[in-house]
Amino acid sequence: MKMRVQRLLNFSTHPGEPEMFNDDWNRISDFLHDRRFDGLELYPVGSYPFERIPPDLICGLHLRFFVLLRQIWQENREELLRIFGSLDSVRHFYGGIDRQRIIDVYREQFELAHRLGCEYVVFHPAHCELEYIYTWNFPYRWQDTLDLSAEILNESLRHSRYKGLLLFENLWWPGSFRLNAIEEYTYLRGRVAYDHCGIVLDTGHLLAAAGGFTREDEAVAFLLKRAEELEELHHEIQAVHLCCSLSGEYIRNSRTENNSADTNLSFWPRLKQARRHVSRIDTHDPFSLPAIGRFLELLDPRYVVFEFTFNNLGVWEKKISIQQKALEDCLW
Numbered sequence: 358m359k360m361r362v363q364r365l366l367n368f369s370t371h372p373g374e375p376e377m378f379n380d381d382w383n384r385i386s387d388f389l390h391d392r393r394f395d396g397l398e399l400y401p402v403g404s405y406p407f408e409r410i411p412p413d414l415i416c417g418l419h420l421r422f423f424v425l426l427r428q429i430w431q432e433n434r435e436e437l438l439r440i441f442g443s444l445d446s447v448r449h450f451y452g453g454i455d456r457q458r459i460i461d462v463y464r465e466q467f468e469l470a471h472r473l474g475c476e477y478v479v480f481h482p483a484h485c486e487l488e489y490i491y492t493w494n495f496p497y498r499w500q501d502t503l504d505l506s507a508e509i510l511n512e513s514l515r516h517s518r519y520k521g522l523l524l525f526e527n528l529w530w531p532g533s534f535r536l537n538a539i540e541e542y543t544y545l546r547g548r549v550a551y552d553h554c555g556i557v558l559d560t561g562h563l564l565a566a567a568g569g570f571t572r573e574d575e576a577v578a579f580l581l582k583r584a585e586e587l588e589e590l591h592h593e594i595q596a597v598h599l600c601c602s603l604s605g606e607y608i609r610n611s612r613t614e615n616n617s618a619d620t621n622l623s624f625w626p627r628l629k630q631a632r633r634h635v636s637r638i639d640t641h642d643p644f645s646l647p648a649i650g651r652f653l654e655l656l657d658p659r660y661v662v663f664e665f666t667f668n669n670l671g672v673w674e675k676k677i678s679i680q681q682k683a684l685e686d687c688l689w
Contacts (some may be wrong), residue, residue: 360572360686362397362658362660362661362688363416363476363499363613363658363660364382364393364394364397364418364661364663364688365400365417365507365661365662365663366389366398366663366677367397367400367419367662367664367665368385368397368399369400369401369402369451370401370402370403370407371402371403373668374406376615377568377669380409380657382414383539385397385414385683386411386414388473390398392677393689395416395687396414396416397416397417398416398419398542398660398662399415399418400419400482400536401421401466401552403405407469407472407473410473412460412472412473412474416475416476416660417475417476417622418466418470418476418477418478418479419478419479419598420463420479420480420481421462422464422481422483423451424483424484425450425484425485425486426438426459426484426610427505429447429451429454429456429458429657430456430505430508431456432456437454437527439653439659440486440487440626441482441509444623444668445572446623446624450624455607456533457507458659460509460512460513461511463510463515465658466478467513467514467517467518468518468519468604468664468689471518475519475521476521476522476523476555476660477521477522477523477524477555477596477660478519478521478523479524479525479526479528480506480510480523480524480526480529481533481534482503482525482534482545483506483530483533484497484505484533485528485530485536487627487628487631488530488585489530490530490589490635491634492613493530495530495531495532495533495551497532497534498532499531499532499534499535499541501547502532502533502534503530503541503544503548506549507548510523511548511549511551512665514550514551514686520553521525522555523549523554523555524554524555524557524558524595525554525556526557526558526562526568526598527556527558527559528566528624528625529562529566529639535562536563536587536590539589542556542590542593553591553630554593555594555598555663556593556596557594557595557598558589558596558597558598558656559597559598560580560597560599560601560644561600561601561602561639561641562600562639564576564579564580564602564604565602565604565608565638567579567583568605568608568609569602569605569606569607569608569609569638570605571603571605571606573644574602574604574646575603575671577644577646577649577652578630580649581648581651581655583657584656585655593658594656594658595659595660596659596660597653597658597660597661597662598662598664599644599653599654599662600663600664601640601642601645601647601649602638602641603638603642604637604638604639607643608638611637611638636666640666641664641666642665642676643663643665643677643679643680643683644683644684645674645679645682645683646682646683647683647684647685647686648689649684650683650686650688653688654672654686654687663676663677669685
């Protein structure tokens with residue numbers, strides 16, 4: 358069955374990605390058209406001249422994921438210094454040292470989404486302190502994180518011109534938005550003062566939350582089961598980030614008390630280690646089995662995003678081709 362969905366690719370303004378096309382958005386448009394994609398989900402990075410981007414190319418905008426939000430939102434100077442070591446590091450990471458900086462960043466990004474005519478934005482309802490990402494033993498409840506997320510979103514959306522969808526993306530860390538229970542969404546939805554909300558379901562994150570898999574057939578079977586379990590939320594799942602992560606062995610081996618953040622290191626080396634750890638959990642690879650098409654048929658989302666990691670055009674093209682072939686009877 359052919360589904361009428363928007364087929365999108367993830368893309369960012371990190372210098373390496375526009376440079377693959379000589380920063381020529383006509384070439385990026387041709388790349389999408391030639392591969393029968395409808396547009397991009399953009400992750401805006403840095404001070405890129407966004408006015409250069411043709412608005413009709415950008416369907417969704419992925420809001421910035423700060424990872425650490427609680428301490429700066431509460432303006433807890435003592436905890437910020439404990440984590441970052443200095444106010445200069447705090448300022449370098451956030452661009453400021455108080456909660457107003459967080460509000461300003463998200464207000465600017467909602468305004469950018471409005472100017473680009475985005476149909477949706479994506480927000481991670483998560484707070485992940487580095488010392489807990491290895492053991493997964495987070496000392497707070499998901500309700501605490503969702504309360505924090507709602508406060509930030511409500512302040513950032515105040516007087517905003519943006520009128521599109523606000524989609525919440527699931528992650529795998531305990532104490533964050535994992536969609537282990539439908540109540541997680543209803544709890545968050547009831548606290549965000551915005552009418553047009555929904556879910557973007559990330560398949561790689563679902564797999565990691567379950568402890569990970571090493572075989573694609575087992576991963577797909579699990580996703581089909583989860584799709585059925587989430588039936589009550591199908592009408593809220595507007596988008597799917599479609600990518601495969603077969604990182605089960607790494608997850609099992611790394612979740613030990615001995616594998617923890619090195620507190621002897623300063624913040625920036627610890628952040629680099631954490632990013633490497635996360636990239637081995639969430640590998641953003643393509644599905645190759647046609648059975649994954651059934652997952653999309655069950656959910657019937659409005660947007661399907663091929664969300665891959667890549668460091669050059671050849672890697673990206675190969676991943677796109679593999680997943681397109683798997684979905685040729687479904688989306689292509």
